[in-house]
Amino acid sequence: MTDISVWNTPYQVEDRSWLLSPHGTDPGTTPSIVLDVSAFTANVHYPNGYIPSGTNLAKFTASGLYGPYTVSNEVQTITEGGSGLTSFTLTWNGQTTASLDDQATAAEIKAALEALSNIPAGAMTVTGNPGGVYTVTFGGALAGTDVAQMTATPTGGTGTVTIATTTAGGTEGSGGLEVCAGHLFAATKVPNVADTTKDVGAALFVHGFVKLSKLPFGLNANGQADCKLIHYVP
Structure with missing residues (x-):
């Protein structure tokens, strides 16, 4: 007997807040590409089964498939030591x-660092x-950037x-993967999260206006320079 009961299927809500204008979205202006799903990391790039629109993409030289434009975010640690430490300040870029x-x-x-006028809001996480x-961990507008190392001034005892x-x-x-080719135009479902050997078709956004702070993954200055037909707004 055929089961005709109601099934609930989750759908992805598209978020294109990174796209500032329809310029560059006309039919034929977003080239068709194929994503190498194995190059993406499940918990990072598609925790809900979808690679989000706006994801920074790069093209594998050997295969012609596309994967994530890959950069490392700077990570710095703050460690207290000595004895009698009561307080300290942090200095970054003067x-x-x-x-x-x-x-x-x-x-x-985090609040103290982001109160500095030279650190954009949302540009770091602190744990x-x-x-x-x-x-x-530096991210947001400072993602993928070799930033200056902080310095600290302790107060109290020999802290x-x-x-x-x-x-x-x-x-x-x-x-x-070191050359940014553009951005994923539409959220793309990974066909089978248990089998990442299955590639998937997608569309590439290659020219127009993009709001950097709304991209799902930060884009460094080198990546912005690679995309010569895209105008980035902070």
């Missing part, structure tokens, strides 16, 4: 935060327990605050 308690939360560290070690860069930003992929 600007210094307000004083931070030695037991500051990660949220307080860690009060007293550290804190991990600062120390050490900054270390654990991942340098701007390290790019290879085999073609």
Whole structure:
């Protein structure tokens, strides 16, 4: 007997807030491409089964398929040491935060850094327990960028605050993935998340106006320079 009961199927809600104008979206202006699904990471690029529109793409030189434009975000750590530390400040690119308690939360560290006029809002995440070690990951407008290392000035006793860069930003992929070719025009469903050998067709956005802060993955200056027909707005 045929089962004709009601089935509920989830659909992806398209988010093209990164697209600032219809320029470059007319029929025939978004080339058809094929995505190499195996080049994408499930928990990063398609946690809900869809690769989001606006994803930065690059073309494999050998296969002609497309994968994610790959850059590393800078990661720096803040480690407290010594004894008697009561507070400290952080300095980045010549600007210094307000004083931070030695037991500051990660949220307080983030707020103090983003209060600096030279750090864009949403350009970092901070994790860690009060007293550290804190991990600062640069993203957003600073994604994929080799940023300056912070410095710290401790106060109290013989306390120390050490900054270390654990991942340098701007390290790019290879085999073609180091050159940004454009952006995924429409959210694309991965056919079978359990079998990433199955490639999938898609469309590539290659010219027009894009809002950087709305892209699902940050794009560094090199990637922007690669896309010569796209005008990027912060």
